[in-house]
Amino acid sequence: MNKPLFMRVVDRLSTIPFFQQKRDATGRYGFSTLQKCTTAIRMLAYGLAADAVDEYLRIGATTSMKCMEHFVDGIIDCFGDEYLRQPTAEDLQRLLLIGEIRGFPGMMGSIDCMHWEWKNCPTSWKGQYTRASGKPTIVLEAVASQDLWIWHAFFGPPDTLNDINILDRSPVFDDILKGRAPAVNYTVNGNEYHLGYYLTDDIYPKWATFIQSISLPQTEKASLFATHQEACRKDVERAFGVL
Structure with missing residues (x-):
């Protein structure tokens, strides 16, 4: 996937609450939209296990699975009306x-x-x-x-x-x-x-x-x-x- 296309996907998914970067109870920032989207795309594109990116992106297996599930739903919600449809x-x-x-x-x-x-x-x-x-x-x-x-x-x-x-x-x-x-x-x-x-x-x-x-x-x-x-x-x- 080329960078402009990837960044377009990241930008559209950043409007979904799950992908927005939030602070935890200690006030520290959590995972960014870029990290979550990269995790999901790597899992889908390469068929990686959920814990395959824990050292690379510092994301655990449970969070990786949630990223992929929300990523798939988010792609359908954000791009379904434009691409995933029958011809008008x-x-x-x-x-x-x-x-x-x-x-x-x-x-x-x-x-x-x-x-x-x-x-x-x-x-x-x-x-x-x-x-x-x-x-x-x-x-x-x-x-x-x-x-x-x-x-x-x-x-x-x-x-x-x-x-x-x-x-x-x-x-x-x-x-x-x-x-x-x-x-x-x-x-x-x-x-x-x-x-x-x-x-x-x-x-x-x-x-x-x-x-x-x-x-x-x-x-x-x-x-x-x-x-x-x-x-x-x-x-x-x-x-x-x-x-």
Whole structure:
């Protein structure tokens, strides 16, 4: 994490009473906002134990756990309305406009899954979360746009699931099934369509809402489509790379 981003997080969390520096009964100052945020971020980023930073930051295990719990809640409270949300009508129009400029009218983003290694997975759960790699991992399903905005994230399923059967649990299509999804209208080759779609790789099922590349294209037209589809689909791969 770069320093400006970290300091922005610290500044926003400093408005929460837990992270504010206070005096104890003897009048001495307690831990600063910077210490508490550093403890929480190190625990989350590196999977450190609660007592791993006691000598470095002079914070005990109990306080470190409280820092991490309040940090997670604070991030949701301070940044949830801005980042952790579904696209609004204005956001959707912006995404559709970007997709049309790039040659894919009706495209709302790229969807894919990545497998996140779970270093501290409990021994009793390792069988459920371990597949061919031999290491327990957790699946993250995400939809990302060109500007690396991950507006859909489904994190937590075990690694024994794949990109296909995770769709049975994912809430990505809940708004469509419940009739809450905003209307998406566009025209391609003189035909009108009313269902937005995502760019995917070849593992996803042949659904109307998934547009895949053409494997082994035989014509110049098919090769051109595959080139543009694979280039745009890299949006979600770039987002995973940032994570």
